[in-house]
Amino acid sequence: MDVDSVTTPATPASKLRPPRVRHVELTREDLLSDPKILQAEVLAICAPAGYGKTTLAIQWASRADRSTIWLTLDEADNDPVVLMSSVLAGARHAGFDLPSPAESLTSSEPAFTRRVLTDFRQVIGRLAEPVTVVLDDVHVIDDAQCRRILSALVDELPIGSQLALVGRSLNGATLPLWRGQGRVVDITGPDLQFDTDLTRSALGQFTEMPVSDAVAEMVQTTTQGWPVAVFLMSERPAGISSAVAAPGPGAIDEFIETEILQPMPEEVRRFVCETAALGVVNADLAEYATGTVGAAHMLGTQITTVLIQRTVDGWYGYHPLMRECATGIMSRDAPDRLREIFSRAARWHLQNGHSDTAAQYALTSGDWPTMGEVIWPAARLSLLRGSTRTVQTWLARAGDIAVMRVPQLSLTAAWTGLATGDFGQTLRYARSTVEAMPDGWQDDLSTTDIAPHLALLLAVTGYGLDGAAEAADLAGRAWDTVHAEDPIQALAAVITGLNRALIGDPGAQSALKQASALARSTGIPSSEVESLALLGLVQMADGQDTAGCDSIQEATTSYAFHDLDEMISTTGVLRMAHVASTVFRGRVADTHTAIEALHQVRPALESAFPWFRPLCGGVLAFAAVRTGDTNGYREYATWCEDSRAPEAGLCRRLLARAEHEFAVASPLQQLSPAELRVWELLKSRMTLSEIADQLFLSRETVKSHTVSIYRKLGVASRRQAQDLAESWG
16 A cells, blocks of 8 residues: 555445435526537536525436536545535445446546546446536535546546536536537526526525515615525515615625625635625735735635625626625625725726716715815816706715815806705805815916816905906916816816906907807816807807807707706806897797797896896897897896906907997987987977077978978877887987
8 A cells, every 4th residue: 555545434424415405496497408508528617606506406316317426525525635526425325336436536646547547537437328417516626636537527528428517616527628529508697697587486485485576676686686696685674675675784695795705715705805895806906905915816816715706897796785785794794994995996996987887886985185185176077068967966965064164066066956956055065165165266277176266266266356357367387287187177167268268358259259168078068168259259249250159059059969958067158159049030929939049048147147237238238129129138238237347258248249239220210410400409307499499490490390200200290200219219
């Protein structure tokens, strides 16, 4: 006998028969009716715990009209001597009279390869008839010699035999070679998952009661067809409906902890809990969030027994119940570590352009500095794209205390209020942000990351500033300070162009055109719409009516395409510009409709933007002249005149156009110079004779001029003429 020979213990009988299953099982006719599966030479069943692998193997083996050798492997079978002994014991238990190997069993080389493995092949080759072999829990095998034993078993079984390899992983089998030979049929977790119909059938068998479609659908959604979870939910004392309404921790979490997590090495178990808490990971995210070197190896090979599926582009998705359990374990055992994992994941997603996911992880972390660091960059992109409700949801989750105390969050809230027309919110959070800034921050906008963004907020609202000139200067410096890749750069150009237009700076058109180009190239539709709408107004003020209408039409098209209704500020600017364009291109009815639409949003924006009412005044005065609304013209003109807008500013220039058109549109333009002299005196209480004496004309001449004036003005009496004079000033 070799010094390395081993006397193996007797194989327990419990390993040589199929394990006991539940009192009722769902027969997997959906799989067993497939001829490829029924006739497979090697059936590879690989799935996480609780997917019904063993149950399927029992059902599959029972369909074969031949003897079955069953062997449930355990850790001891990862020794080649023990594995050979177990296989032979399984054959004898199935009724085959196989001799013991002639040579003493040993794993020492070269004796193992030259004698022991050869002798094992010869013994297996003595099976007199085809058999069905099921090796369960193959995932315990990773020894190289054990893999050679399994290969020898497959190669030496009689022709017509079938072998099922069942386990959470099948790394111990030479499957790639057998697949290349066309001998393997694979069944994986997705194949074993229940669909809604199977879930309904399983619940009906497990509970022995009717199951409604609604309950089946809810159980399916909760478990995603994980068979053991369906069974455990059906076992709840309160019944399925209660279980579905509040699945919570319980038997399913206990199953995951004991059957999936506890058997793992500690390092792997820790990695699984930390990555499962994130739900969806790839190797880079897993390594960044957990600090684990070799995360790709872990995900690809070490945790195949976990409830995890590879999706696309290297991403892995954990089962929701696995994520829930892992999060619960870490919340209980390592809450600080869980907070750190979420915070690091938030930063990673932000760096990789996944703004919404980054915000969700930051909020889940509950860490205020992380929220501030992540949410403002994510929110400003969402706000610029019109997703105001998304940002409002983030702020609500963060809570008002955090929003007030973290400058990045208060700035987010201020901009959100501005976008949604809530000036009270804008003012409150703008004040909070300003109070948190260091002294002299406006002089050097590079002092903090949020300084240029806060400067733009002040420049567009006028908060704490002394007029449009100061706002234009602050906006211009902010535009110069923001990074080229910052999505708010286009908005900075818009605000700069607006303030330059308000003070009459000739560079306003250039700034707004640049803003439009920046917004288009970076995919910021709100800034594109605002820049084009304001550009159209500037062009009209400069007498470029066709170009102005074209710019406003382009803004309207972009607004409709990107569905920016939630952006109240963008909506207001566009509606104001639309009034101007309908004056030139639309009918009077269209202009009235545009004016009504503007008035719907105007009150909210007037309180937020000091420039909005005067600018509306110039546009509406112009529209009033074109539609013959004399009283409206007078009212709207005061909106401009009451502002501090300079004469060369956009508001005044639009009003100047309105004043000119008003003068041109007056019916007095029809009167001759002689009639105008009579008209000026006719408005008084002087008689015709007194007028004649005043003008050194005969009474008949004055009467003749008066008749002509009445005819041209469309009036029938002196009283009507005087009323007309009052209406036209």
